[in-house]
Amino acid sequence: MTEVQVLLDGLGIPESPRWHNGKLWFANWIGQEIVSVDSDGTADFTPTPVPTERLMGWSIEWLPDGRLVTTGDKIRRTETDGSVTVLSEQSANEIVVDDRGNIYLNGADFDFAGGEAPKPGYIKVLTPDGELREVASDIQFPNGMVITPEGRTLVISESFAGRLTAFDIQANGDLTNRRTFADGLGPDGICLDAEGAIWVSTGGSSVVRVANGGKVLQRIDLPEHRAPFAIALGGPAGTTLYLATVEWHADQPITDNLNRLVTGPRGGQILTAQVDVPAVAA
Incomplete structure (x- = not known):
């Protein structure tokens, strides 16, 4: 059994x-x-x-040149001098960046935290020249995304x-060429390994x-x-698995869980586990 420790x-x-x-x-929601x-x-x-106006629902990523991008109510880039540039008025949840500097962002236009009925989500791409366009629709609550090292495949969690x-x-x-990578899961944020x-x-x-195909390894x-x-x-070796976790009770309504996380004691944790196959080499 793999040992899990609190970091x-x-x-x-x-x-x-x-x-x-x-x-x-990582992004520490609520604490901004x-x-x-x-x-x-x-x-x-x-x-x-x-x-950001959003206590929850924002993420971070770096461009190939090392500048930080944050999402939330807008897409923003932190410049080398510390100033901030708004790249797009588009709100977003998760992002991932490819080697060409394309920013893939996703979201769904309903109030998840407020208990609004779900609506299908989307993936959009924001190109280095500032063009924003939708590249996938009907995503069932889009969440974490990864891009394979050769830049040919994007995989998204449909929670x-x-x-x-x-x-x-x-x-x-x-x-x-939309297709299923794996199903029967409860996917949120994801990561890719070297295999x-x-x-x-x-x-x-x-x-x-x-x-790929769904076999659990x-x-x-x-x-x-x-x-x-x-x-x-x-x-250091790329073999530490970091798990961003919160206290969550599946037998309680989503809104109750979220309200407890916002108003209650701060119980979020980063856990670690050692695995055999490392991260994709940078």
Whole structure:
């Protein structure tokens, strides 16, 4: 059985974890902070470049040139001098960036936290020259995304459908050849390893490593009521699995869980586990 350890505690809702420049970085929802943490648990908490109107539903990623992009009520880029540029008025949940600087963003136009009836979501691409266009629709609550190292495939979590969905990436940034990568899951934030398998949540207090086609290669169980919202691979050898988790009770309404996370004690945690297959080489 894989041992799971607590790296960081007392967080709001940790989301969008990324291994970058020798540290784990993530968005600390509710606290409106971007957190970086060393492998030993030493953390720095930095306010978001511009406070977003959304306590929840924003993420971080870096462009190929090293500039930080944040989502939320708008898409913003932090420049090398610390100033902030609005790239688009488009609100967004998760993002991923390809080697050409295309920003893929997703969202769904309904109030999830407020209990509004779900609507199908989308994936859009924001190109380096500022063009924004929709490249996929009818996504059943879009969540985490990954792009394969050669830049040919994008995989997205469709949380409400319980599946990972793959697309071919065209030279102009369009997405084609929609297909199922794996199903029967409870996917949220995901990460890709060096063998092309994806770490993903099951919908309960566990995560699995799945191959293209859906074969489960490994499973890691977490403490009861500890839900993994997002996952990243990193660490000195690339074999540390970082799990951004919160206390979650599946027998309670979603709004009750979210309200407790906003108003109650900060119980978000970053957990770690050691795995055999490393992250994709940078």
